[in-house]
Amino acid sequence: MDVTVIETPQLGDRSYLIHDGQVALVIDAQRDIDRVESIVEEAGVKLTHVAETHIHNDYVTGGLVLARKHGADYLVNGADDVSFKRTPIADGQTVQIGELSVKAVATPGHTHHHLSFVVEHDGQQAVFSGGSVLYGSVGRTDLLGSEHTVGLTHDQWASARRLAKEATEKAALYPTHGFGSFCSSGPATGASESTLGEQFSTNHVYTEGDEEHFVSELIANLSAYPSYYVHMGPANAAGPTEPNLSVPDSLDPQELKARLEAGEWVVDLRHRVAYSAEHLKGTISFEYGNGASFTTFLGWVFPYDQQLTLVGSREDVENAIRDLSRIGIDSPDAAVGENPAELAPNVPATSYPRVGWDGVLAGRPGGETILDVRRAEECDASHIDGAVNIPLHELVTRMDEVPAGRLWVHCGSGYRSGVAASLLERAGKEPVHIDAMFDEAADAGLPMAG
Template sequence: MDVVVIETTQLGDRSYLVHDGTVALVIDPQRDTDRVEAAARETGVRITHVAETHLHNDYLTGGLLLARSHGAAYLVNAADAVAFDRVPVTDGQLIRVGRLTVKVVATPGHTHTHLSYVVREDEADGGRQAVFSGGSLLYGSVGRTDLVADAETAGLAHEQYASVRRLVAEATPDAVLYPTHGFGSFCSIGPASRVPASTIGEQAATNHALTDPDEDHFVSHLLANITAYPSYYAHMSPLNALGPGPATLDVPESVDAAELERRLEAGEWVVDLRSRVAFAANHLRGSLAFEYGPGSNFTSYLGWVLPWNRPLTLLGPHEEVRKAIRDLSRIGIDSPDAAVGQDPGLLAPGVRLESFPRVGWDGLLAGMAAGDTVLDVRRSNEFAASHVQGAVNVPLHELLLKMDEVPHGRAWVHCATGYRAAVAASLLQRAGREVVLIDARFGDAAAAGVRLAASQENGQLPGP
């Protein structure tokens, strides 16, 4: 048995190609299936089975497309109400994939109908095992249980506690664990580990879901750590139940200058993909700063912050636009328009160019004046743990609806790293507000001399 890992770091997920050297099972593929097909070609195997652990909440599946294009069996829980033909599978069922045996294990918790798969090589001594746990057992934690309904969150947390124990009992301690979530995905909860790999035995010894002997304590701890998740999640599971169609990944013809100017003047969403450093120095009036790059969570934040599936224009270099189109297709934002080029002034010469100051923590200490506000756009749990004394907290994902909660006057905007703050600064400037971007790590604030607090106080920072 060999397992090829297909990373989607932009969403914090993994898909898997599991094969015996001849035929393969694909688990939890994302919508851009060409990556899976490339992996199958490179290993010289034929895709005969595609399996879902659950109807995903954080991305659109490519399972149906992949199964149809390869004539593969599409394994989906028999209890899931879907609008397409599939091979319905149930708890305890055994499925042959070449020289591999796949056991279906019901592991409710992340969703009511969540499944995991224990895959075993057919060998005289029992063979190696691998466990594909989806959003059940993760590295160091488990999948969140609040995505179905508020009233069912606690019950699902109890189910999650039982499910991970059952999953451990179904596999050998040396079985390698392959979760779908937990690599930065908002689908994980609790103290998720950043280790790149693990086994069932390692998790049994270290994962809080397995080491806590008190189920009620575990559940209360899990519920206390629930945080906000992207608003586009509400659209993913229903679309997955319908069966997503193919995505168009080609970069479209660039819109001309007059059309781009019209869109900006009309207040449409025009997203600048350049670095926040470049954006702060020079950008088209009304455009928004969603820096594209490794580790930026570009997809999650754009899908979370902007209204769902409204007309969207991506502005930036061709390669970044191309990658952004692929990333956005994974959450159902299809066929955005594009204005391709490095210099925004050349893309829309009739639109005024704007800028805003970009400083570090020393700039805040030197420049803060009476009537100014420090605006913290991190999530509320981050703010509660520690924040600049007197800062106002409006999480980035709530800012469009809560602009009136930002005090009048100049806003000094910060987050944990500068990424979210740049998005927020562009939104505020678009609304006519005066802003300063604090492009610095929050973890460096105290060392720079900034006074911090750790309470729910939500007031205005006095002048230095």
């Protein structure tokens, strides 16, 4: 059995190609399937089956299109309500794929109809656990609504034990989530590989002996997740189409100006340092270079019913289009060029200050607000004394709560605060972007609380 891991670090997820040297199965394919197809071609195998562990909540699947293009069986739980033809599969059912024996195991918890797949070949065994057992944790159980959370958390507990009976301790474990995805109920462990047996001694779903305590603790530690998740399940159940990943013709200066004046979402992809120094008035800063933060936080705050325009280099625009297609933001327009000022010379340029913690201590008058745009649980754990917390993902809808006057904006690393500073300036506020690691604030001399 040969397993190829297909990483999508921008979303903290993995897809998998499994083959016996002749025929292959792909599990949990991301939407940009050209990556998968190139790996299948390199392996010199025939793709005969594509499978989903669940109807995903954090990305748009490429499984349906991949299966159709290759004439492969599309294995989706028969209990899932979908609008496309699939090869229904159920708990306990085994499918023979060449020399691979693939058994579906019901592991509800992340979703009601979640499946894991136990694959056996030539004495080897591997478990593809999707959003069930992850490295050090399990998939979160609150994505289908609060009324389901308690029941699904009990299901996660039981499902972990079901997997322990269905596979050996030596079985390699291959989860889909848990590498930075918000689909994980806990932080990523940093592990790149594991076995089921290793999880027995390191994963709280196994080490916690009290089911009720496990349930209450997991639920208490669930944090906010990106708002774009609400769009993913319905899109996947409807049957996603293949995305258009081509770079569109660049907008002319007048059209770009009109969009900015109309208050449309025009996103500048340059580094936040370059953006703060000079940018087109009305644009929003989402630095592309930090791919994981770009996809997650743009998807979190962008209104899905609006047109998106990207401004940046051809390379950044091309990469951003691919990343955004994975979360269902299709066919954005673009103004392509290294210097935004040259793309719209008839639009005024503006800037705002960017400082580190030393700059805060030296330049901030005592009465001016420090605005913390980290998530609430981050702020609760530790924060600058007197800071006002409005999480980035709530900032647009809570703009009327932002205090008057100059705003010294920080987050955990400088990325979110750069986005927030641009949103504040766009709303007529006066931001100062604190581009620094929060962990260094105390050492720099900022008073801390929490």
